[in-house]
Amino acid sequence: MSKKTVNCPTCNKPTIMDSSNPFRPFCSERCKLIDLGEWAGEGHRIAGEPVYPEDLDDQDLNKQ
Numbered sequence: 001m002s003k004k005t006v007n008c009p010t011c012n013k014p015t016i017m018d019s020s021n022p023f024r025p026f027c028s029e030r031c032k033l034i035d036l037g038e039w040a041g042e043g044h045r046i047a048g049e050p051v052y053p054e055d056l057d058d059q060d061l062n063k064q
């Protein structure tokens with residue numbers, strides 16, 4: 001039987017893609033955390049600016 005494998009998105013090592021690997025598609029918890037950390041860093045940068053949808057709506061109405 002051949003196991004389905006993919007390359008780990010973080011380190012590119014062949015990774016087993018079945019229920020025996022709780023960290024799939026990553027090869028390990030470490031690689032999963034690294035990837036999530038990078039993703040969270042991107043999100044944090046975007047979310048750093050406070051946004052108030054109601055205020056923005058008022059400004060748009062005043063301009064138009």
Ligand SMILES: [Zn+2]
Nearest residue numbers: 008011027031
């Ligand atoms: Zn990995």
